[in-house]
Amino acid sequence: MTEVVILGAGNVAFHLFKAFSKAENTRVIQVYNHRKESLKYFEEHTDTTSNISDLKPAYFYLLALKDDVIYEISENLKxxxxIALHTSGAVSIKTLERLDNFGVFYPLQTFSKNKSVDFAEIPVCIEANSAKNLGKIKKLALEITKDVREIDSEQRKxxxxxxxxxxxxxxxLYTIGxxxxxxxxxDFSILKPLIKETASKIESLSPEAAQTGPAIxxxxxxxxxxLALLSKNHKDIYSLLTQSIQHFHGKKL
Amino acid sequence: MTEVVILGAGNVAFHLFKAFSKAENTRVIQVYNHRKESLKYFEEHTDTTSNISDLKPAYFYLLALKDDVIYEISENLKxxxxIALHTSGAVSIKTLERLDNFGVFYPLQTFSKNKSVDFAEIPVCIEANSAKNLGKIKKLALEITKDVREIDSEQRKxxxxxxxxxxxxxxxLYTIGxxxxxxxxxDFSILKPLIKETASKIESLSPEAAQTGPAIxxxxxxxxxxLALLSKNHKDIYSLLTQSIQHFHGKKL
Structure with missing residues (x-):
């Protein structure tokens, strides 16, 4: 059994918690958050703490925290x-370099509390401070997803x-629709099949080949x-994206 | 059996042809196109003609044509x-008003030749010159879809x-990604689960409630x-959409 501690109580922490709780060979033994109130959901399922000095020993510490507190919190993980892993898309692995064992565990997906996701389909981008740790992180990721990719900090950004x-x-753009x-x-529901098909089209066509509409x-x-039907703000967006489509596909305005 | 003639040989014509050919109570008895070469696929399955004076008698004539030839072609349908039906989102029903029986049959979906679609899920927006014809058009639409909606020309536009x-x-935006x-x-495939989830999120959340990211x-x-990572063209798009998100969600820059 691989013990995991999660730091953070936001959407990413919540979905990682659910995924690791369900996985066969992992167990979330603790969730930390600096605000005790945010730990309510987790309290019902595992140990929690709002004291960063009370972290339990574990194989992995998942820092599902806001970008700008990762560095500060890592001071307490020395x-x-x-292995300490942050889950951010935008933060370099170097942010954790004062630790001995560290890396990145970035699930490339959008998370909302009230929308469940199938974690097995989510690509997890991993990076590590050593080849040995990379192997361990990969094994951890494979507990919850089929799709693990080695991605360096520049690529991740x-x-x-x-x-x-x-x-x-x-x-x-859906909001504007x-x-x-x-x-x-x-009723907005009339656009839902179109939105769904637009996204599913790129499973079989490149987005370049899938482009249709008045611009192209x-x-x-x-x-x-x-343009005559649109408000000023939407008109600007329409013009700029139309121009960009024509530019990309090689047609001059 | 309801006999249907299709005018046009593009993507919409192709998918309508397939849907009506499969439907239980309809039969496509003819496809017209002014260019004989474009009729190749249809020739294998039904009668075709490139002579607009040779249209067969039928219950419905579906004008799956470019917007700017609908008026001109309708001259030959007097x-x-x-009932003559155009399939365009942008053209008013009035374009056909020199005919006796006419309407609109607009499937709200994106069609590509090489991507099959489940027509039963596609909303078809209908409009007619009389209540009686509206009823007939509705019955026709229900042969190929579950989702038929009465939408007037302004709403359709x-x-x-x-x-x-x-x-x-x-x-x-997928292309830019x-x-x-x-x-x-x-590999672009890494973004596909995110794109899919973005589209499927709005099945359970409004796009307004689903908004996440640095802008909001x-x-x-x-x-x-x-912004520092982007080319000029993409930077403009990033800025404008970020501004629009902040404006919509009530945050001032």
Whole structure:
């Protein structure tokens, strides 16, 4: 049995806790958070602490913390026995270099408390301070996912950025779609099959090959009709993305 | 049996042809296209013609044509016996008003030739010149989908615009994600589970509630780090969408 301690009580901590609790060969023996109130859910399932000096000995310490406290918290992990892993997309592995055994365990997924996920399908990006630790981290990751990838800090930073485009920004485009529906008394649910198909299309086509619409067709009549319907803010987004599609696909405006 | 003639040989025509061919109570008795070469696939399955004066009598004529030829082609449909339906998101029903029986049959989905779709899940937006014809069109639509909605021309135009945001523009954000991956020697497949989850999240959460990321957290440090990694074109998109998220969610820059 591989004992794991989780630091943090946010969405990533919550989903890692659930995944490691379900896994065959791992056990979450403790969850730490500086605010006791946030530990309520975890208290029902394992030991918890809000005192960073009270961490139990374990094989792994998963720092599912806000980016800007990882360095500070790591100061308290100098004497722990296991490997300290942060779970951030944007923070370099070097942030933990004052420790003896450290690495990165970055699950590339969007987590919300009220939405369950199938962890087995989530790519986990790993990095370590030594080949030996990399092997151990890989074994840990394989307990909860089929998809483990060695990704260095530079690549991870780029991936985190790419994730903002495909996840945060796409979701905001859904929000704009919902706003347009609402304004025209149409139920937003009508767009859901299209959204689903847009995402599932790239399983069989590259996004480049999957591109359709007035921008890539250079259909000026439709583009102008669309612009006339939009508010200032949405008009700017429409123009910029239309331009970017035409630029990428080699058509000049 | 309800006989249907399809005009057009593009992606929408192709998928409508497949759906109506499979449906229990409909039969596609003819496909028209002005270019004979484009009829090759259809020739193997039904009658075809490239002569607009040779249309067979049918209950429905589906005009799966480019927006700007719908009006022109409809001139040739004045003496047909059935109901003429265009399939466009952007064209008003009035475009067909010189005919006796007409309407709109707009499947709200993205179609590519090489990607099969489950038509039963696709919302079909219908509109008609009379209540009687609306009933007939609804019955036709129910042959191939579970999801039929009465949508007027103004609403349909807005939906077509919303579709550009959630489909065309989202897909372009995937393309940018793929570019960033390629530039950093990371396989784009790593982003696919995230893209899938982003789309499936809105089945249980509104896109507004599903929003995450540095923009909504107003995480300036991450935003600046991301901007520093981007090319000019992508930087503009990042800034504008970040601003739009913050504006929508009520945070001032």
């Amino acid at each position: 004497d722990i026995p296991g 780029a991936l985190h950025l790419a994730a903002v485009f495909v996840n945060n920004f796409s979701n905001h 919902a706003e347009i529906c609402e304004k025209n008394q149409v 067709r250079n259909d000026q009549k439709t583009i102008e009709a669309h | 003496d047909i016996p059935g 807005a939906l077509h615009l919303a579709a550009v945001f959630v489909n065309n523009f989202s897909n372009h 793929a570019e960033i991956c390629e530039k950093n020697q990371v 957290r107003n995480d300036q440090k991450t935003i600046e780090a991301h």
